[in-house]
Amino acid sequence: MSTCPHCKGHLTDSHRCPRRPGRVAAELLAAAIAGGVAGLVLVALVDPDRQIVQAESVAILLGALAGVALDRAVRR
Numbered sequence: 001m002s003t004c005p006h007c008k009g010h011l012t013d014s015h016r017c018p019r020r021p022g023r024v025a026a027e028l029l030a031a032a033i034a035g036g037v038a039g040l041v042l043v044a045l046v047d048p049d050r051q052i053v054q055a056e057s058v059a060i061l062l063g064a065l066a067g068v069a070l071d072r073a074v075r076r
């Protein structure tokens with residue numbers, strides 16, 4: 001039986017590498033940051049004159065939450 005190049009486990013048809021907690025946390029953080037940046041970009045496009053009060057902080061928060069939710073939905 002061959003072994004997985006990533007985790008050295010037995011490479012069966014249904015093999016999935018065990019995920020390390022640190023890696024999961026890093027991915028969630030990256031998703032949150034990406035979501036926050038996306039929210040900021042969206043605000044810059046929608047509200048270039050900065051007329052919406054607190055738009056940036058709300059956009060970052062919602063974007064981060066959306067990013068984490070998306071990450072969890074995609075990877076499970």
Ligand SMILES: [Zn+2]
Binds near residue numbers: 004007008017018
């Ligand atoms: Zn593996």
